Amino acid sequence: MPANGTQPIEDAALAASGRRVFEIEQQGLAAVGARIDGAFSAACRRMLACSGRVVCLGMGKSGHVARKIAATLASTGTPAFYVHPGEAGHGDLGMITDADVVLALSYSGESDEILTLLPVLKRQGNVLIAMTGRPASSLAREADVHLDVSVPAEACPLDLAPTASTTASMALGDALAVALLDARAFTADDFARSHPAGALGRRLLLHIRDVMHTGDEVPRVRGEATLAEALMEMSRKRLGMTAVVDGEDRLLGLYTDGDLRRTLADPGIDVRGARIADVMTRAPVTIGADALASEAARLMETRKITMLLVLDDARRVVGALNIHDLLRARVV
Incomplete structure (x- = not known):
């Protein structure tokens, strides 16, 4: 017993x-x-x-x-x-x-x-x-x-x-x-308002503007910049990318760490003399500041990317974010 x-x-x-x-x-x-x-x-x-x-x-x-x-x-x-x-x-x-x-x-x-x-x-x-x-x-x-x-x-x-x-x-x-x-x-939005600290609240209440980098934190170069200048900007801002813009800050393209690897693998490109406009992605995936942060997570997952530029209605670059920003906000 x-x-x-x-x-x-x-x-x-x-x-x-x-x-x-x-x-x-x-x-x-x-x-x-x-x-x-x-x-x-x-x-x-x-x-x-x-x-x-x-x-x-x-x-x-x-x-x-x-x-x-x-x-x-x-x-x-x-x-x-x-x-x-x-x-x-x-x-x-x-x-x-x-x-x-x-x-x-x-x-x-x-x-x-x-x-x-x-x-x-x-x-x-x-x-x-x-x-x-x-x-x-x-x-x-x-x-x-x-x-x-x-x-x-x-x-x-x-x-x-x-x-x-x-x-x-x-x-x-x-x-x-x-x-x-x-x-x-x-509604689910009503529920989220009474659960702001929970996972649902973060998914339904947190917007892109709440997590994006703004101002001088956003990497950007002009369209006439060289690839070397773009790489220096990417190194300074440490977001793994840079926006390429015109004189009004309107988006011309995007250059990322992934683009750099593809550039280095292309024997037809002179890395030292290349201009950023020749190697950038001209139609990158973007998002608006009023979108939910969860939408950014969904976009990154479906498009197999890890970063996004944030544009206003005039297609001016107003912010940037990457997957690490969403992780810190506990959206993903």
Whole structure:
């Protein structure tokens, strides 16, 4: 017998126990999903009409689920936050205004900390949406809208630890958030604005102008420059390229490290006497400053290049960037 007193158990038995949890929780999700009806729609409409925020309440495991639902709502266009019912009874109730909708989670529907708050919330005029597993419970009876999250069984074999019920509650919270997202025509750009530090935010909010080199940092030579002068400019600016421009800074062409290798491999070119206009790429891939940085990454990938010049509407060179700039910005 192991030192901790537990009986030896086979791997197959452990796996079977894990699969049984999935089966029970799937049954719970199916049961709650089948009850998405007029009450669900009513809850959504109350939240859509809310001029304040959705305040999520819950104790214990229901509290953890309520926190997650509040976070999901807030990130998908429905202002929301979590308040601990116990703390609310000792002053934090002042965080809830009469413009707020209250979403209260309690599987039993009898959590004392939540029931204690109901008279104050009712007197204040808050809309109360309850999520319980007992339609006849005190919380369900007092609610303006009741959402039934009862499940056939908990996955816990002792039927004690909240398992299938918390999974179902979280799924119903996700369903509310997504239904509201659809109703608000919430877009990926809207999502990115509330996630500016995440990968999606960087892809959808970061523009070329935010990462490009400008001014004297942009390598450029005139069309009459020699190849040697262009190489010196490339060495000074260290972007692996130089723009070739006319007297108005309008783009004539581009010369890169790759072009240099091809020039050196061409026996018909006199490297010492060549002019940059004779060896440059005359129609390089370019991009505008208002484009998303993610578009630059896509262009570089599809065109098999590692650098871009940035032009304005008059085809003047206003910036430059390479793959390292996108890597530093964590766009790729």
